[in-house]
Structures are given as C-alpha cells and as structure tokens.
Amino acid sequence: MVDQLRGKSAIVGVGHAGFGEAPGFSAYDIMAQSALAALDDAGLKLSDVDGLFCTMMEDAMPVLMAAEYLGIQPRYVDGTMTGGSSFVNYLTSATLALQAGLCDVALICYGSNQRTASGRLVTASKLPPYEGLYNPRYPISAYAMAAARHMYEYGTTREQLADVAVAARAWARHNPEAFERDALTREDVLGARMVGDPLTTRDCCLVTDGGGAIVMVRADRARDFPKAPVYVLGSAAASSHRQISQMQDFTVTAARDSGKRAFAMAGVTPGDIDVVELYDAFTINTILFLEDLGFCAKGEGGGFVADGRIAPGGALPVNTNGGGLSCVHPGMYGIFTVIEAARQIRGDAPGLQQDNVELALAHGNGGVLSSQVTAILGAASTV
Amino acid sequence: MPENQGPDKTFRDGLAKGQINLQQCNDCKKFIFFPRVLCPHCKGQSLTWHPASCGGIVHTTTTVRRKPERGGDYNVCMVELAEGVRMMSRVDEISPAEVTIGLPVTAFVGEIDGVPAVLCKPVEE
Secondary structure, eight states: GGGGGTEEEEEEEEEEEEEEEOOOHHHHHHHHHHOOOOOOOHTTGGGOOOOEEEOOOOSSOOHHHHHHHHTOOOOOEEOOOOOOTTHHHHHHHHHHHHHHSOOSEEEEEEEEEEHHHHSSOSSSSSOTTTTGGGGOOOOHHHHHHHHHHHHHHHHHHHHHHHHHHHHHHHHTTTOOOOOOOOOOOOHHHHHHHHTTEEGGGBOOOOOEEEEEEEEEEEEEHHHHHSSEEEEEEEEEEEOOSSSGOOEEEEEEETTTHHHHOOOOOTTTTGGGGGEEOOOOOOHHHHHHHHHTTOOOOOHHHHHHHHTTTTTTSSSOOSSSSOOOHTTTOOOOOHHHHHHHHHHHHTTOOOOOOTOOOOEEEEEEETTTTTEEEEEEOOOOOGG | OOOOOOOOHHHHHHHEEEEOOEEETTTTOOOOOSSOSOTTOOOOOOEEEEEEEOEEEEEEEEEEOOOGGGOOOOOEEEEEETOOOOEEEEEEOGGGGGOOOEEEEEEEEETTEEEEEEEEEEOOO
C-alpha cells in the first residue's frame, strides 16, 4: 500500500530566509520570506497554495497564524507538532493530501527569530511533570545522558563526538550561507566550555534565526516547473517517547524503525545513498542516526565518524551544508535537512555540491530523541 | 466534586508523607513509572500501589554546569529502581563528578525548592 506512494509527489521549490541574524523580524516574518522564496523558486504564487503544513515555536495554533499571515485560506492544513522532525513528517502528509486530491500545491514552511529575540535556545514545550523539578537543562541534559550511555556501553569517546562537529564545520567553511565558518579543530571542541557533561558548547547546535520552505506537487505535473523535480521515494516516522526518562534504550533511537520503513518504501539501501542530511542538534545525534539508519553497526558510530570519513572528501558526505552544528539552527532544524538534500539532488547546493547526486536521505529528530522521521529523496532517474 | 484520587495525586500524596510508591500491573506484574491509569506494557487497567524498595542503579548521568554564583554544578541522572522502572533524579551527598553510570544508590524523599522529590544517595558500604 505504502509502496504505491513511492515517487508520487515531488519537491518543485525550496527557499529560506533570515539565516544567522535577522534583527527586528518576527518568526512569522521569516516564515513568510521563506515561503515566498520557495514559491518563487517553483514559479508559483501564494494564491496557488491550497495546502499548508506548518508549525512554529510561537502560539498554540501556528498553522492558523501562518495561513492568516500569508493571507491564504488553505483547504488542507497539517500542524502536527513532533518537534524538529515535524517538517520531514509533512513530506508524508503532504504526499497523502496531494495524492488524495485534498490539495494541489502543498507549502511546508517554518521560521524562527530566536537568536535576535532571546539569544538562547527557545523550546515550545514546558518541562515534563516528572522531570522539570530536577531542573535539567532542556534539551541538552537529555542528549548528554544519551551520549554518556553510548560512551559507557560502546567506548565512544569525546574525541569521536568532537569529530562530528569538526566535520560539520569543514562542510560549513565552503557554504556561504552557513553561520559559523571559522576553522574548528578537535582540540577546540574538547576545550570549549562544558555545558552538560560530556557535551561542550561545540557539541551543541547553533542558536540562529532562520526559516525554510518547501513546495510540493503531485508527480504527474512535477516537470512543469522551472527547477528539476526532487521526488519523495520513501518517508516514514517512528515515535518512541516524549520524556527522556521514558526512552527505553538510551543508545537506540526510533530511527532504526523509521529508517527501515523509509528504505523499504523507496526500495533502496544505505549503500545506495549519495548524501546524508541528519538532524545534528548535538554531536551524539549524528553517531546515533548513522548507526540506527544502517550506515554502520550499533556501537560503531564513534569509529565511523572519526578521521574525516563524514567530512568533505570522506567516504560518506554527511550534513553537506554544515548542519545544525555550523550552518543554521533556528530552534527546529528538520526542514533544512530536506532543503539541502533537494539542492544536492538538483545540483545547486550552496556549499560543496557533490557529483552526480541521485539519492539523498533527510532525517528529522524531534523532542529529546523522541520522534524520528526519515525521508529518501531522488532525482527523476530514480523514480 | 469527588475527591481527587488520580494517580498523580496519589503519588504526590505519598511523597508528602515521605513514601515512594509505585504502581504494579496486576495482569503482567510489571511496575510502571510515571503514574497513570493503564499499564503501558500490557495495557491492563488494574494497577496496585506498592512501597518502592528504594534500591537503584544510576543508568546514565550528566553534570549540569552552572556558574558558582548561581549555585554551581549539579547532577541530573536517570535512576533505575530494583522494580525495573526508570525515573529522573539527582544523586546527593557526593559531587556531581563522582556520579557514575552503574553506581548503586538508595532513593529517598527529599526536597527541591520546597517540593518533595525522589532523590538518591550512594549506597553506604
């Protein structure tokens, strides 16, 4: 059944706005600028949009706020909030809505001004009732405890975690859109201020402003737009918990499940993927997701990322824009995994464009390793 | 309105009396935490409260770094109690740096900001 959705929808426009710092602009301003950029990329207008897929850190009904701001009355909306994975998850719901004829032009969008508005990571969530009392630094403490357990069980080292940040920076240095482009060494990461053992500030994502947007249509009309279409070959979600205390195994995420189903739907394997875009809120994320998505065995992620293997020129290009660690992280990064994957396939990535990218994986993470959503995107040759 | 007898209230009433109580499923016999109206394992709806053994192991841990003038570093951890349930807690009586994975601890009811809370201390040798 789900196989019937393979390649039935396509991304025909991507856009972004407000990367880094956008002083004076609200989160909705940045969302709208991103939406306009994506529609322009697709050769469409706001009045063409009849399906809206959006969530924001602000307001309890962000998809309605977004529609109101944009001045549209969409006939289909989805504001499902699973944290940063939401926007990868919308690839599935947009595909379903398009395929069912519930909408013809789907707009996925997001924006945040959290750097200039508050200067710190803003989360939409109140601390869970049985955890808030202990004053964990949310969400860092949760990821720190996952990292500590991975180190305990598999001998993963702080140096290997640092190598994830170093690789991300090496990609970002080639990307004019990236916020942090100064050289970064393993020693810099290890010597940075410790915020939640074993993670230093350089093991943590950026806090920036920024927004992103994606325009999707049914595959049968995907060739009628200016840019080469990027097809959704597979997409799958898995949810394992909400509170970090309820995570069954701190070293295994639900990406194992979402990845398996996304690959099955797309009919490809990890070895087929040309570029990998993972939600790297913290350095441990990249290691966990490479393992759980099947790029290496459980426990071997630390060794896998060492020695530049996921850096420019390495065996596996991972987070080719610089990721949430060095490119952009406006509260929720998920949409940017899809945008970078799509641009790599189209051949117009802003940084280091890889050669002959036909298949890309975008993986979103939400909450505290709670929601995992994997998408496999492909060029026309893969449909 | 009937008296509040919800599971959260029952748990907190226990803490207020210095007791850590856990729900056990009468069908699959597993203990559960956090308190709720069904067993997340077998979905049974018959649950009975029991006093916790209070023996536990630190499953994973982190030190939240904080400036000395704001109170200094403190521990946040996951403790796994002998009943098989896991909860967030804090190990007291030793420095945060001394809290390690696998450390045997005893859970007790202490206070955080005047609110009763499950805290832990190292098992006395």
